[in-house]
Amino acid sequence: MTRWMTLTLVLVVGLAGALTPPSVAAQETVRIGFFAPLTGFAAADGASAKHSAEIALEEINAAGGLRGKRVELVIYDDRHDSKEAVALATKLVERDNVVGVVSGSYSMPSRVTSPIYAKAGLPMVVAYAVHPDVTKAGPCVFRNGFLGQVEGAAGAEAAVKLSKAKRIAVLTIDNDFGRVASKAFIERAKKLGAEILSEQVYPLGEKEFGPYLTKLKDQPIDLIYHTSYYNEGSQIARKAREFGIRAAMEGTEGIDSPKFLELAGPAAEGVTFTTNFNRDDLSPAVQGFLRKFKAKVGVEADMVGASTYDAMKILARGITEGGTDAKAICAALTNLRDFQGITGKISRFVQGEIMKPVQIQVVRDGKFRSFGVIDNPEVITPPAQ
């Protein structure tokens, strides 16, 4: 009888031990949650985000971790599916003992999960998702990417002041980001004295730009501004070249990808765009990231990767200053000043939105090069919400 009782006791203790390792492990490590679309149509961006988060993690641990503790990433695949994102957000909150979360995902998964993290009091840093609602979930959601308003207005500054465009045509992709960015572009460009000769809207996924560009063919246009992703942006560039349109072209961070260069081919040459990542920045941090990414993944780094790397480093700074207490991390990030990331120097966060210069890049000899920087505070200060 006693033998059975002993055995039962051993089993119960053993089971209890087996079921509660995270709390024990949490003593020695700091865990950071991470999600990105690792499979599905957005998997290319998801992979870029994940590799970059891992590069940041390796650097943090090589430098002795955070507050003397090793850092661990808990990585999940949201498949760009809202249901999946919600399920794994619940896991991160309930089970994984993370001190903060980095989103390496698009707007939709980030937007449905930010309220969950906000409610649980977990700090969240969003790498590049653009939807305005993402940061509205609570005071502890921070975004490393630009709002559409900022990118559009900065695009207008670049078009009028750097590219000297006076007569502009605008091609807008029919989604939230495209409409907001184009609206801000048009407002700012008019204010700077440029004339908008044409405004056209096209659906996401459009392949055939013949009808849109035929209309622009014989107009005296200096520059075509398009909000697009690399699939649409490369078709616009190719078709314009096919039609012999000589106007300059300017896009947004949506085309900041090696795939744009590949799909547009020679038509990419001379295209400028707004983004946050300047590959010509010779600082050791930027060049080191470019080198490590190329060595790890085999392709050139893009805006998505660089933004995710910075999102990791921003959260790490919060933990360094605030420890593992969520409120202290939030306070540290809210009070962050002049943080040097590889996507630029962050002046501060305004209601979770970033304030830093907008980079203008240009395609030259099949490579992304620096074309200029927009740091006019009137343009880059995030609008109050």
Add this chain to the structure above:
Amino acid sequence: MLFLLQVVNGLTVGSLYALMALGLTMVYGVLRVLHIAHGAVFTLGAYGGLWAYWLTGSFWAALLGATAVAVGAGLAMERWVYYPLLAKPPIAALIASIGVFIGLEEVYRIVAGPQPYSFDVGLALPDLRAGAFALTGPQLLVALVTGASLIALWLFLTRTALGLALRATSQDREMAGTCGMNVRRVVALTFAIGSALAGVAGMLVGIYYNSVSPTMGSVVAYKGLAIIVLGGLGSIPGTVLGGLVVGVVETLLISLVEFPLPRDAWAFLAMIVVFLVRPQGLLGR
């Protein structure tokens, strides 16, 4: 002149639509089945062409590769999906076809990756210009390939015994069998020809947009239906006409209406109108 240029844009897109949809209408003709998986054959043609081009660097080898893999896939579907389901109600074949289409799309995604590949064959055809009118090199390529495919198909259907058998089977399968035709072989032949056209179309679309991706066939799978209904189910000239009409109408509406109604919507509006007004389609019997 602007109008004329837009018509040229529309005819270019329209001839791609026609090439994509021909296989659909031919299969419908002989089996009375909506061959949704035709979209997957189209995509496979694009990948096959790209692969052959990587191996050989030759446009003609790529065309051969695209045709070969597409024909192989079409015949396999006929043998292992449609033939076993022939005795079942048509809904079974339709559902199986949708399943094959979705499954293959995922296979392409797993094997080739979700990102698009560029398909640049370096084929620099000259622009044809007459005053303000211009037919660009890529548009000329589409016109030439589509024209050649359609002429070959027409010669086959009207000048050969097999072509006659195909048309006979399309009109009445049982009667054709009773008259001593090998219906089974004619059905396989229909799949082979329709799939070859889809393979050529896939490769042509890949080159024209310099982009090959796993989901590129979805436009065939859904818009192809609207086109063959518009033209008249089973009618080959009707499908060509339907493709061209949809291409031109879409293009003109985009250029005239300043409203971003997805271009795909127009084809389906046309399909609904056809069902209401002329259910047999433009050239249907």
